[in-house]
Amino acid sequence: MVTTPGGGKDTLVQIRDLSVTYHTRLGPLSAVSGVSFDIRRGEILGLVGESGCGKSTLGRALMRMVAPPAEISQGQLLFDGEDIMAYDGEKMRDFRGRRVSMIFQDPLTSLNPVQRVDEHVVEAIQVHEPQTTIRVALNRARTLIQTLGIRANRLRDYPHQLSGGMRQRVMAGLGLVLNADLIVADEATTSLDVIVEAKLLDEFKRLRDEFNLTILLITHNIALVAQIADRIAVMYAGQMAEVGDVVTVFDDPCHPYTEGLLRSVPNVKLNEREVLYKMGGEPPNLTHPPMGCRFHPRCPMAMPICSAEEPALLPVVGDVEHLVHCWLHQPQTRGAEAQA
Amino acid sequence: MSASFRNFVVARVLLTVPMVLILVTMVFFVMRVLPGDPIRSQLGPKVSEAQAEAIRERLGLNRPLTVQYFDFLWRMVTLDFGNALTQGERPIRDELSELLPATIELTLPAMTLTAVVGVLSGAYAAQRRKRPADYAIRVFSIVVYAIPVFFLGLMFQIIFSVRLGLFPLAGRMDALLLRDFRPVTNFYVVDAIVQGNWPALKSLLLHLVMPSVTLGLILMGPFIRLTRVNMIEALQADYITAGRARGLPERRLTYRHALRNTFIPILTLIGLQFALLLAGAVLTETTFSWPGMGRYLVKRIELRDYNAVQSVIAVFALAVGAISVMVDVLYAFVDPRVRY
Ligand SMILES: Nc1ncnc2c1ncn2[C@@H]1O[C@H](COP(=O)(O)OP(=O)(O)OP(=O)(O)O)[C@@H](O)[C@H]1O
Ligand SMILES: [Mg+2]
Numbered sequence: 043m044v045t046t047p048g049g050g051k052d053t054l055v056q057i058r059d060l061s062v063t064y065h066t067r068l069g070p071l072s073a074v075s076g077v078s079f080d081i082r083r084g085e086i087l088g089l090v091g092e093s094g095c096g097k098s099t100l101g102r103a104l105m106r107m108v109a110p111p112a113e114i115s116q117g118q119l120l121f122d123g124e125d126i127m128a129y130d131g132e133k134m135r136d137f138r139g140r141r142v143s144m145i146f147q148d149p150l151t152s153l154n155p156v157q158r159v160d161e162h163v164v165e166a167i168q169v170h171e172p173q174t175t176i177r178v179a180l181n182r183a184r185t186l187i188q189t190l191g192i193r194a195n196r197l198r199d200y201p202h203q204l205s206g207g208m209r210q211r212v213m214a215g216l217g218l219v220l221n222a223d224l225i226v227a228d229e230a231t232t233s234l235d236v237i238v239e240a241k242l243l244d245e246f247k248r249l250r251d252e253f254n255l256t257i258l259l260i261t262h263n264i265a266l267v268a269q270i271a272d273r274i275a276v277m278y279a280g281q282m283a284e285v286g287d288v289v290t291v292f293d294d295p296c297h298p299y300t301e302g303l304l305r306s307v308p309n310v311k312l313n314e315r316e317v318l319y320k321m322g323g324e325p326p327n328l329t330h331p332p333m334g335c336r337f338h339p340r341c342p343m344a345m346p347i348c349s350a351e352e353p354a355l356l357p358v359v360g361d362v363e364h365l366v367h368c369w370l371h372q373p374q375t376r377g378a379e380a381q382a
Numbered sequence: 383m384s385a386s387f388r389n390f391v392v393a394r395v396l397l398t399v400p401m402v403l404i405l406v407t408m409v410f411f412v413m414r415v416l417p418g419d420p421i422r423s424q425l426g427p428k429v430s431e432a433q434a435e436a437i438r439e440r441l442g443l444n445r446p447l448t449v450q451y452f453d454f455l456w457r458m459v460t461l462d463f464g465n466a467l468t469q470g471e472r473p474i475r476d477e478l479s480e481l482l483p484a485t486i487e488l489t490l491p492a493m494t495l496t497a498v499v500g501v502l503s504g505a506y507a508a509q510r511r512k513r514p515a516d517y518a519i520r521v522f523s524i525v526v527y528a529i530p531v532f533f534l535g536l537m538f539q540i541i542f543s544v545r546l547g548l549f550p551l552a553g554r555m556d557a558l559l560l561r562d563f564r565p566v567t568n569f570y571v572v573d574a575i576v577q578g579n580w581p582a583l584k585s586l587l588l589h590l591v592m593p594s595v596t597l598g599l600i601l602m603g604p605f606i607r608l609t610r611v612n613m614i615e616a617l618q619a620d621y622i623t624a625g626r627a628r629g630l631p632e633r634r635l636t637y638r639h640a641l642r643n644t645f646i647p648i649l650t651l652i653g654l655q656f657a658l659l660l661a662g663a664v665l666t667e668t669t670f671s672w673p674g675m676g677r678y679l680v681k682r683i684e685l686r687d688y689n690a691v692q693s694v695i696a697v698f699a700l701a702v703g704a705i706s707v708m709v710d711v712l713y714a715f716v717d718p719r720v721r722y
Binding site for chain 1 (some may be wrong): 619620621623624625626627628629630631634639642643716717718719
């Protein structure tokens with residue numbers, strides 16, 4: 043069911059009812075189940091959630107990069123209005139890198155250790171644009187790498203000769219060199235120290251403004267999302283719990299899970315040290331997710347219906363842009379909380 | 383070439399000296415412990431004890447063992463191996479200058495065949511993991527590993543020579559052509575090309591096919607298996623996933639990215655297999671009557687020709703030592719992370 047508003051000109055990706063299943067020895071594991079949301083052109087969308095909730099799986103599924111034992115078991119992926127689930131192998135290969143590119147967490151292992159930096163960049167260009175000469179490709183590599191704050195003479199280096207920050211810039215450069223519309227950054231800055239991280243994120247923001255990039259920022263760092271994202275998507279146990287404008291969601295989280303998540307973010311003002319909120323319970327086992335709302339066993343506000351039926355991802359009253367997947371905000375049960 | 387690299391090479395070369403020394407020492411004494419001697423083995427019981435003693439005197443075999451030993455060591459250092467003790471008592475240096483090129487002409491194509499076909503089929507098996515092609519290649523690798531040289535050689539001789547008449551049964555060249563052939567370097571193939579002697583070249587190449595394929599196949603098993611295992615690991619590396627996300631074609635990921643990273647263990651294997659290559663050459667040369675070092679060695683062991691055997695073994699040991707130094711040096715070129 044299409045519940046998300048939008049799909050107009052400003053929508054770059056429409057994800058509809060997407061499920062990804064890992065076929066494990068213990069049975070099928072639904073790492074992403076029935077997820078629907080949009081990514082808008084030119085936005086930075088922060089995707090957060092506990093470890094194991096399916097963020098990386100979702101990010102890879104966007105470029106159909108799930109390999110056995112995983113499988114996209116259902117759903118639609120529309121990119122610029124085109125159904126990429128219908129693409130054949132060659133079209134999909136061309137789509138990767140040219141339209142969507144991905145920046146991974148560990149830039150050292152994500153670069154080929156026996157290839158120089160410029161070989162990586164030139165290769166990416168030539169695979170997608172075979173008519174480009176090496177000279178032209180090298181020039182493009184040089185310009186791009188300088189834009190990212192790396193001196194051109196580092197192009198002849200091997201990955202292990204660069205610092206972590208530089209490597210991640212190189213990875214970012216590889217993502218940008220083909221002018222992809224969407225960058226999926228999966229914990230791209232997690233391995234960097236805070237100062238380098240802040241610099242790189244500023245860079246992302248500048249590049250977004252300059253090239254009208256769209257960025258899906260997958261991260262554990264909620265403070266980071268608050269800082270640079272336009273919208274936030276909160277995942278829980280393979281489902282989308284809440285989606286909305288960053289300011290709105292931070293000010294007024296509607297899903298009890300989002301609320302708990304925000305309250306467990308440490309505050310750095312030392313004189314106001316408060317006891318951190320610890321969410322009770324553990325994320326569910328995704329081979330046997332709980333009935334009804336997957337969050338109900340841990341939810342402080344659970345109602346009888348929560349363990350029986352699954353809610354839908356619907357807009358909250360008065361804000362069509364703010365979607366939440368919770369019985370507290372479904373038309374049938376709205377206000378039930380007050381009565382209970 | 384940094385100073386530390388030079389030091390490394392020097393140290394590595396010096397390390398091979400004790401290795402060669404130990405080996406030739408062992409051969410020196412074992413040969414003399416074996417029953418029989420060069421005189422009786424050639425002339426049998428016909429010669430009288432006095433005659434035998436006279437020959438022994440002439441060959442210097444009646445000197446004290448230690449004198450003979452140090453004499454041999456000194457000759458080895460000066461690379462003047464002295465004369466053979468049997469069959470014409472030619473200078474061993476002259477013998478080697480004919481035998482060594484023949485063995486190299488056999489082993490070089492064999493090793494190339496092994497490395498190229500072994501590595502490529504191992505890589506292909508890895509790419510097709512758990513599919514029929516993978517199983518077929520794995521079975522093949524076990525069969526060629528387990529099969530004895532003489533059996534495989536005999537099969538080839540029966541099928542391709544006796545039955546189909548495609549290749550000559552044995553030897554290095556047609557006897558008729560050999561009569562008029564005037565080798566210069568004793569690398570007959572090179573000589574034939576330089577002299578523009580095409581009938582000789584054709585005969586040489588036809589004679590080379592079966593022995594080199596036999597020897598190549600015998601050594602191929604470990605290459606296939608090692609490549610396959612390392613390729614499977616390399617294909618799961620992050621940089622392959624990252625490359626795929628950049629839209630690089632699978633073939634490029636397999637045969638360029640993963641394979642180039644697999645060269646490091648393969649190089650080690652080439653160094654290790656080299657000793658087996660020589661052992662294989664001994665058997666192959668015997669099977670195909672190839673006039674090289676291997677067949678010579680077998681013959682001279684039977685004749686208890688101490689000098690000849692010691693000298694051949696010394697050359698083998700030097701070759702193995704040289705190859706292993708070369709392999710260690712090559713690491714630096716294959717793996718940019720290795721710095722001495
Ligand atoms: N290869 C696999 N085989 C089986 N299950 C897997 C595999 N990879 C991931 N999973 C499962 O899929 C679920 C989602 O994993 P995923 O890596 O997408 O989570 P994540 O949100 O990115 O976690 P993190 O924040 O730790 O990176 C997890 O429950 C995980 O156990
Ligand atoms: Mg992840």
